[in-house]
Amino acid sequence: MQRWRRVRHWCGARRRGQFALTFAMVTVLTGACGALLVAPNWVLPKVSPDRLGAARAVAADDPRLAAVRATMAPFGELTAVRVATGSGQESLVVGHAGQRAEMDVLAAELAPATDSITELWGAGWARSALVVVASNPSEFAALVRSGNLLASEVAAAAVADPYLPGTRPTGxxxxxxxxxxxxxxxxxxxxxxxxxxxxxxxxxxxVDGAPQWLLEGFAEYAAHRGGTERFAEIAPTLNTRLRTGATPVDLPADSSFTGPDAAAAYEQAWSVCAFVAATYGEPRLVQLYRGLAAGKQTPESEDRILREVLGADRASVTAAWRSWLGAESA
Ligand SMILES: [Zn+2]
Known part of the structure; x- marks a missing residue:
């Protein structure tokens, strides 16, 4: 999940027409009949045509589309953009006409984002995503299957059908x-x-219940991986605190990821994972994720896994992270 926290990124006006796709087929699907309406190809220089593949319509009976059509159809006709995301996989961006500008941004980002995550995590995931943009709070609540996750508080959420650990997640x-x-x-x-x-x-x-500092920190690390943003841009709240001498004393607790201090918790979590990647290498960060995310941890089990993967106990890792923060912050 990603809560609103990048105030500096907020902007008041949409810049419609600025973002578009080369060779991406735009299809408008109307309700149950699935009639196709093809829009012109637009141009986005950053996306090479061969990454997006030949223009083809989104099939009205695409099972991924079927999974959200019943939920979204009451809120207006659907628009779907299909994007090649490597190794013969295809991802889908679905929304309504009013969300077209952000849909185009997301469609253009899907292939490079998929490549970067695969480089970090490995090829053992679907590499084929369904990305949906809700048009109003009710539709958002229906799509995330939760009335508790408010569209006014959350930028986006990843959801899946209930599943047994070890099986392939669906939905x-x-x-x-x-x-x-x-x-x-x-x-x-x-x-x-x-x-x-x-x-x-x-x-x-x-597994649900695994440490949030790792789950959210890893997602944040992957989100900023390979980018040009500096520490103070990725973690402005943390950076400000460090400059006033307020270095975090411990890894962020699960409870800090909601409520007024959530922004700082996400930034601290990112910094822990950035520290691990910088100090031990990305493969070790992924190994740590696989170890810690496999279950709900106790202080003892967390300590044991940190020692197994990084060769240092929790207190030592925390101390090294705090030193790294002092050196990295501006
Ligand atoms: Zn998240």
Whole structure:
């Protein structure tokens, strides 16, 4: 999940028409009949045609589309964009005409985001995502199957059908809030997409109740991986605190990821994973994720897994992270 936290990314006006796709087919599907209406191809220089493949319509009976059509149809006709995301896989972005600008940003980002996450996590995930943009709070609540997750508080969420650990998750999708396009810049949308896709990629290896500092920190690390943002841009709240001498004393607790201090918790979680990747390498960070995310941890089990993967106990890792924070912050 990604809560609103990048105030600097918020923007008041949509920039419609600025983002588009080369060779991506735009299909408008009307309710149950599935009639196709093809829009012109648009141009986005950053997306090479061969990554998106030949223009083809989204089939009205695409099972991924069928999974959300019944939920979304009452809110207006659907628009779907199909994107090639490597190794013969295809991802789908679905929404309504009013969300077209953010849908195009997300569609253009899907292939590079999928490549980056695969490079980090490995190829053992679907690499084929369903990304949905809700048009209003009611539709968002229906798509995330929760009335508790408010569109006004959450930028996007990754959801899946209930499943048994060890089995392949089904019904996975990333759902964007109706406010996402208004409150986030395109760069912010791209970051949130990578964050949520990471949750999707790691879902089969993630047990509910695993430490939030790892689950959210890993998604944030993957979201910013390879980017040009500096520490103070990725973690402005944490950076400000560090400059006043308020270094976190411990890894962020699960309870801190909701409520007024959530922004700081997400930033701290990111910094822990960035520290692990910088100090021990990305493969060790992934190994740590697979170990810690496999179950609900006790202080003892967390300590044991940290020692197994990083060769240092929790107290030592925390101390090294705090030193790293002092050196990295501006
Ligand atoms: Zn998240």
């Amino acid at each position: 996975q999708r990333v759902v964007f809030s109706p406010d996402a396009g208004r409150r986030l810049t395109p760069a912010g949308l791209r970051t949130v997409l990578r964050h949520e896709l990471t949750h999707l990629a790691a879902r089969a290896d993630t």
